[in-house]
Each structure stands twice: as C-alpha cells, then as structure tokens.
Amino acid sequence: MRRMMFCSSQRLKIEVGCCWITMVFIPLLASLVQPTHFILILLPFLILLIFSDFHRRRGANSNLPPGPTPLPIIGNLHNLRGLPHLAFHRLSEKYGPIISLKLGQVPSIVVSSADMALEITKTQDSVFCSRSQLTALRRFSYGGLDIAFSPFDDHWKQTRRICNVEVLSVAKVQSFGPIRREEVNALVNSITKACSRKEGVNMSERMLTFTMNNLFRQAFGKRIIVDGEHESRPQVYDILKEMLRIMTEFGAGDLFPSMGWVDVLTGWRRKLAQSFQKMDSMFEGEIRERILLNSRGSVQEHCFVDFLLQPQATEEGSQSLTMSEIKAVLMNMFTAGGDTTSTTVEWGLTRLMKNPLAMKKAQEEVRRVVGGKGVLEESDLQHLHYLKMVINETLRLHPPVPFPPPRESMKDTKVGDYNIPAKMRVYVSLWSVGRDPKYWGVDAEDFRPERFENSVINFKGAHREFIPFGSGRRICPGISLAVAGVELVFANLLHAFDWALPDGMVNDDVDLEAKPGMIVSKKVPLVLVPSLPSPPITKG
Incomplete structure (x- = not known):
C-alpha cells in the first residue's frame, strides 16, 4: 500500500x-x-x-471503454475539432457507443447510443445522477444552490421538489396561459406589419422578442422589450447571452486540475466574475422591485418570483428560500427556458421550409382545426396531431441542449463490460441518441414527422431513444412550460401566415449549420417572407 x-x-x-x-x-x-x-x-x-x-x-484501470489514444498533457483535446456534439458523434462512430477520453488530464466517458443512455440515466441513475462541478457552472449556480448544475444531495432534492410543486406544476403552467396568449398575439401583430411591405423577417430576432418577453413576464411580471416593428435589444439580453457563452467554457482548472491558477493569469476568472456580477445584479434588482410591489399591494399578475418568495412547506416545517437560492433557480429558468423555445421553433420552421409537403400538411391541419373561429386557442393544441409530430421530429434532430453538462459517477460501477471509476465525468450525447439507427432506422438523419404517427414515444424521459430533455433524476423539470410555449407560438405562426423564402432562394439553399453554445441554434438566422393566407373559397 x-x-x-x-x-x-x-x-x-x-x-x-x-x-x-x-x-x-x-x-x-x-x-x-x-x-x-x-x-x-x-x-x-x-x-x-x-x-x-x-x-x-x-x-490505470485497463478495462475502461475504448477510445482514441491520448497525447501527453492535452489528452484527446486534439480530437475535438468543430462543434462538440459533432466531434463526439464522429468518435462514437469509430470507437463505439461508449468511449473513454482524456479531456486534458481529466478522464471522461462519452455515451452516444440509446441503450447506453438508458443505462446511465435510468438503470444506474442513482450512480450517475450527480453533476461534475465545472468552475463556471459552480459560480453561476451560487456554489451549488440550483437544480440543473448542482451535485446530487439533500439540498438539491428539496429545491427541485419546491420548484416542481410551486412553480412548474401543471396548474402553474396553465395559469400562465393568458401571458403566453398575449405575447403570441404581439408576435403575430409585429409580423403582420411586415406582410404589407412583402419584406423578409428575421425569425431569429422575432422569436427572441417573443421568448424574452414571455419569460420575463412569467419570471418577474413585466415585459422587457417594447412593442414596435424594430425592437431595441435590451441590456438584459446581452447579459444573458454572455452568461450562456461563458457557462459553456472550460477553465484551465477544469481540464488540468493542478493548474487552476492559469485562469487567474489569463483573466478568465475575472471575466467569469464580471459576468456573474452582471447576472446577480440583474436578478437582485428584479427581485427587490417585486418585493416592493408586493408590499404595496400593487401586483397585477403573479409571477415565479412571487411564488418563490413565499414560505415553502418542507419536512422540517415552513421554510423560506434565501435570496441566493431564488437567484440560482431563476438562473436555471433563463438558461433552460430562454433560447430553447426560440431555437426549437426556428429549427422547426427551417425544417418545414426544406420540406414543403410537411409544411402544407401542418398548415392544413392547423387551419382545419381553427376553422371559422379565426383565433387559435390553447385548447386547440390537443387536436393538432401532425404539428406535435413535427415538434417531436424537430426535437429529435435538434435537441436544444445536444450535450448537457457532464454527470459524475458517485461510486465505482460497471456499464456493459467496462469499469467506470467513481468521480468519472460522464457525457450523454442527446444529439447522437436521437440519431441512433438501431431505433430510428437507416433514415435517422432525415426529417420525417410521420415516424411518430401512431407511436407512443414521447419526450418525457421514458423512452430511451427520445430524450431531448434528458431522463432520470436530471430530466429538465420545465418540460411542460417549454412545450406549452413552443406549441402555441408554432401553431399560430403556421395558422396566421404563409411563408416563402427571399427572392432568389430555393429550398436547398436553407442551411442546417449550427453555431456553438450550450443551446445550439442556427448559425445563419432564418429569414422568411410572410404573407397573409388567402381566405378559403366558399361555394355559393
């Protein structure tokens, strides 16, 4: 010894x-x-x-999963060229559904098949349900007080339970229906103004406007982007974009544990601290403003912060969340619910523009269900079966977060025939799982909504081959809230407008290239030309 x-x-x-x-x-x-x-x-x-x-x-353990030979010092960092989820997918095609890598000096496991994902997220969820504490995530989660990025412990379980009951329950999601309806109407009205001029509309920007106003009203009870054809980008959006960007970065200490001091010399720690301070000040100001409004009795519509400020029932009795705990939960809401909705709708529209028959089928269904009412309500969504298939297929091919932050094994275990030591970082590639040919066939790369027809497969984490929101204890708790927004805005865009590409473009010109980030959106924004649909011809 x-x-x-x-x-x-x-x-x-x-x-x-x-x-x-x-x-x-x-x-x-x-x-x-x-x-x-x-x-x-x-x-x-x-x-x-x-x-x-x-x-x-x-x-080292000689029974780790296979993988490319690491180089001295940098390990397999040289193998990760391009977007991370694409790089890992290429490696999995060569070395198998579970591979071993060294990211710098940190041993890591990457899982890229539906069967292996099931083993990690369901069968051995109790072993792999903790999170590896990366420097940026630890800072933005206030030292581990949130739901998405914190280690598995009693505090995590209690915070998640409070959010599931007080903020993200079905009843709470339904209570925000009027807000979603008003923000969708504002989006439709802004696009209608562009129809008369027959000009292209940057759908990335318009969806951002909708998402930010919808999210801010649900979180803080107010809009942040003023009405108008050319909304100015608020400072808070730049703060959130910077936060999301830095959260995807690895510090030197994350890859070389003995070299965290390098992050100080390079200024990365200072940049991290400045970004965190901006986010913290924004949340602090909004929460204080909400406390003041509540004290004056001048609240017009309730929001998430109102519910989080109330004392919560726990096993030890009534307990109030601290200011840091509330801000950590809000951080999760803005990272998981910000760009994800707009990105999903943008990818969905992109895929429909490349597949005119699917676009026609989706629009005919929406307009048939709405009929002569003229206005699409949330109650109509349950009848839009093909639209739901379109959304499922979009989430399969374009999960909003294709490569979630790494899990961490809590003890030594075996996955398949391989030994996985304790404290091992484990990455589950949701992007690869959704393309697993064993479950999706030889056309797994193709956009075909009909593959979900008469299928019981859903995105709630029970089906190994379709987990765009994750699975197990680490599944996204805000699924219902996210999907409610995606379905309503998507259906209204298809109902209210016909869509065309700018002059000179054809379907094949619509690219599918993505840009890097925690939430992977289109690299080139989607620009479409909307027009008001012709009224149906009635027989006299």
Missing part, C-alpha cells in the same frame, strides 16, 4: 511539474535560445513526459 501511495504521489508530482514546464518554462526558453538549441534542450523533457504518461496509463 505504501509503495502504491508513493508511486501515485510521484506520478502526481511529475504531472504537475510537466504542466508547469509546459505553460511557463518552454515559452520562456523558446524566446531566449536558438531553435536548434531549443530542440536539444526540449528533447529530454519530451522523453520524460511520454514515459510519465505511458507509466500512468499502465497503472
């Missing part, structure tokens, strides 16, 4: 020393000596580094 501890300690010292030399000594040396002398000096170090890495791998 002493020998094992000594060897482990020695390897750790070598690894830390190599990291120091790589980050500090080598760049300094390269600037001071001639290239030929530099190579001669560097050669012994490289030999030592390769030997150390080989020795470390020999002593």
